[in-house]
Amino acid sequence: MWAGGCILNRACDNGEIVLPRTSLLRFRQPSIVRSIGLALAAFVASLRLGGFPNIDDLHSSRWQVLSMMAALGAMVETARCMKRKWTLYQAGVLILLYTDVMIMGLAVFLFFYP
Numbered sequence: 001m002w003a004g005g006c007i008l009n010r011a012c013d014n015g016e017i018v019l020p021r022t023s024l025l026r027f028r029q030p031s032i033v034r035s036i037g038l039a040l041a042a043f044v045a046s047l048r049l050g051g052f053p054n055i056d057d058l059h060s061s062r063w064q065v066l067s068m069m070a071a072l073g074a075m076v077e078t079a080r081c082m083k084r085k086w087t088l089y090q091a092g093v094l095i096l097l098y099t100d101v102m103i104m105g106l107a108v109f110l111f112f113y114p
Helices: 032-049 064-080 088-112
Strands: 011-013 018-020
Touching (some): 032 064, 064 088
16 A cells, blocks of 8 residues: 555655654544543643632532543543553553543532532
């Protein structure tokens, strides 16, 4: 499957230079970077929807459901990155799963906080 000197499924050929395709937009393949980005976005959105950084403005918001769904999506994407064989990579993925659980807990707390 060669076209213009490059493999079609590995790179884009725009006629002059060959650009590598990013793995962030390949939703069929697991991506740890995508899961970290989604988890951080859920964390920041959860804090902003809860009224952070002003301590006097803390309140519950029905929109916290969206950040909970994003945190759940990040957990699923992180779990997809698990391997069969035990390595230090798998230990890192487990730590990221624990952080996703903490982000989910924060979003649930801010959802029910009066």
